[in-house]
Structures are given as C-alpha cells and as structure tokens.
Amino acid sequence: MSTVVRRPKPRHTVANVVVIVFCVIWAFPIYWMLSTSFKTSGNIVSTTPQFIPQPFTLDNYIGAIQKPGFLTSLGNSVLVTIVVTIVTVLLGFFAAAALTRLRFPGRKAIVVVLLAVQMIPGAAILIPLFLTFRDLGLLNSFLGLCLAYTATVLPFGIVVLRGFFQAIPAELEEAARLDGAGETRLLRSIYFPLVLPGVISCSVFAFIAAWNDYIVAYVMLQEQEKYTLPVWLVSFSTNVGTDYGGIVAGSVLFAIPVVVFFMIVQRKLVSGMSAGSVKG
Numbered sequence: 001m002s003t004v005v006r007r008p009k010p011r012h013t014v015a016n017v018v019v020i021v022f023c024v025i026w027a028f029p030i031y032w033m034l035s036t037s038f039k040t041s042g043n044i045v046s047t048t049p050q051f052i053p054q055p056f057t058l059d060n061y062i063g064a065i066q067k068p069g070f071l072t073s074l075g076n077s078v079l080v081t082i083v084v085t086i087v088t089v090l091l092g093f094f095a096a097a098a099l100t101r102l103r104f105p106g107r108k109a110i111v112v113v114l115l116a117v118q119m120i121p122g123a124a125i126l127i128p129l130f131l132t133f134r135d136l137g138l139l140n141s142f143l144g145l146c147l148a149y150t151a152t153v154l155p156f157g158i159v160v161l162r163g164f165f166q167a168i169p170a171e172l173e174e175a176a177r178l179d180g181a182g183e184t185r186l187l188r189s190i191y192f193p194l195v196l197p198g199v200i201s202c203s204v205f206a207f208i209a210a211w212n213d214y215i216v217a218y219v220m221l222q223e224q225e226k227y228t229l230p231v232w233l234v235s236f237s238t239n240v241g242t243d244y245g246g247i248v249a250g251s252v253l254f255a256i257p258v259v260v261f262f263m264i265v266q267r268k269l270v271s272g273m274s275a276g277s278v279k280g
Contacts, residue, residue: 037061037249044244060249067246072225073232078257080142080228081210084149088206089199091150092157096198097191099158100165101173111162114155122152123215130219140222148220149210157202164198165191200265207261229254 036044037060038053064070099107129148130139138144168191176190192199214230221227233254236247 033248033251037245037252039245041245060245061253063243064246064250064253067235069224069227069232069235073227073229076142076226077211077228080145080149081207083146084153084210085203085206087146087150088153088157089203091154092161092202093192093195093199095158096161096165097187100162114159117155118159126215126219133220139220140226142226145217145220148216149213153206153209156205160202161195161198164195168194204262204265208258211258
C-alpha cells in the first residue's frame with residue numbers, strides 16, 4: 001500500500017520563511033548581547049564585527065558581580081518587585097470582582113477612568129508624583145517606590161482581570177449560591193480558578209514593570225544603598241568612560257530573573273487556560 005506524501009503548498013513555504021526571518025531578526029540583538037558579554041574590552045569596541053567571542057572571557061561577569069552595590073541593588077529590586085506584584089494581583093483581583101459582580105453607583109465611571117488612565121504617559125505624571133511623595137515624606141523609601149509602581153500598573157491589572165470575570169457565566173455563580181456558597185467560597189473556589197490566566201498575566205505585567213523601571217526609581221531614590229538594579233547599571237558609565245563589557249554583562253544578569261519568572265508562570269498560564277475552559 002503506497003503512502004501519499006503531501007508536499008507543502010508554496011504559500012505555506014513563503015509564510016514559514018517570513019516567520020523564520022522575523023525570528024532571526026528579533027533574536028539577533030539578544031544573541032549579540034550575550035556574545036558581547038563574553039568578549040574582551042578590545043574586541044567590544046573593535047570596528048570589525050566579531051560574531052563569536054575570541055578569546056572567550058568571563059571577566060565582564062566577574063567585574064559586574066564584584067562591582068560595589070550589585071548584591072544590595074539586587075536585593076532591593078527583588079523586594080520591591082515581589083511586593084508590587086503581590087499587591088497588584090490581590091487588589092486587581094478583588095477590584096475586578098467588585099466591578100464585574102456587584103452593582104453600585106459609579107461603577108461604569110470607574111471603568112472609564114481606569115481606561116483613560118492607561119492613555120496617560122508615565123513621564124507626564126512623574127513631576128506631580130515626585131511633589132506629592134515629597135510632601136508625604138515618601139521619597140527615598142521603598143514604601144514610596146512600591147506605591148508609585150502599584151499605582152502605575154494596577155489600573156491595567158484591573159482592566160485585564162475584569163475581562164476574565166466578565167467571561168464567567170452568571171449561571172455558574174447562581175448554581176454555587178444555591179449550593180450554599182458564600183462570597184469567600186465563590187472567590188476562592190469559583191472565580192479564582194477561572195480567572196487564573198488573567199491573574200498570571202497581571203502578575204507578569206506587574207513583575208516586568210517593577211523590575212525594569214529606571215526613571216521612577218532614579219527620581220524617587222536618593223541614596224545609593226537603596227538603588228535598584230536599573231539605577232545600578234548606570235554606574236558603569238562615568239565621566240572617565242563607559243565600561244561596555246560591564247554594562248552588557250550586567251544587563252544579562254538583570255534579564256535572567258525575568259526569563260526565569262516567565263518560564264515558571266508559562267506552564268501555569270497554559271494549565272489555567274485549560275482548566276478555565278473545562279470548568280466554564
């Protein structure tokens with residue numbers, strides 16, 4: 001019995017080639033950063049491109065790790081990012097549940113305000129934010145920085161989670177109430193499993209926003225002991241010159257936690273979507 005071999009259609013081949021080209025273009029800067037982090041100082045500033053580090057060196061990473069303030073800034077970034085992520089997810093979850101499942105005056109106005117806030121550039125509110133926090137005595141403090149980040153990412157988190165809550169059938173809530181479920185059980189056993197993909201999406205956004213921010217941390221923090229990693233990276237550029245190898249190696253170290261966090265939550269995001277589709 002002969003086997004029929006299907007040949008790919010020409011348009012599929014072209015589409016695959018285009019996708020591969022775009023992937024290569026997107027991945028090349030990442031490869032170049034990794035490659036540069038293992039080069040010597042002379043090869044980094046050389047006018048002749050060197051795609052493979054020769055010689056291969058770890059001096060840039062050793063210098064970045066041993067640079068004063070690295071471990072302190074790493075701890076500061078981890079602390080601030082964890083607090084902002086947890087607070088954003090918790091407040092976003094309860095706020096989205098209230099805006100979706102409760103009926104109260106001004107509910108639609110709140111949603112409109114949340115959507116409008118998303119269109120305001122972050123730089124536009126930087127000076128008012130600085131003046132407000134200065135009057136409140138929250139400058140140069142982790143509490144003030146966490147509040148600033150949370151206020152920035154929370155509206156987006158509420159809007160995202162609200163969409164997931166709206167997708168939950170009202171009949172499911174009514175059936176749970178008939179079985180004697182209270183508000184706490186509804187939130188824990190019904191709502192949370194179904195909006196888990198939205199919770200994870202919100203946590204990823206909050207994590208990246210708090211971890212990557214430079215400008216707010218630079219304006220809010222005034223002591224070197226309280227700097228976060230993005231502010232610490234600037235220390236590689238001084239009036240004497242710029243340590244390009246240190247900046248690139250520090251950037252790679254800076255990006256690793258984000259990649260690890262995304263790899264961890266990616267599986268839960270897929271499993272949460274599958275669970276939500278079955279339970280809904």
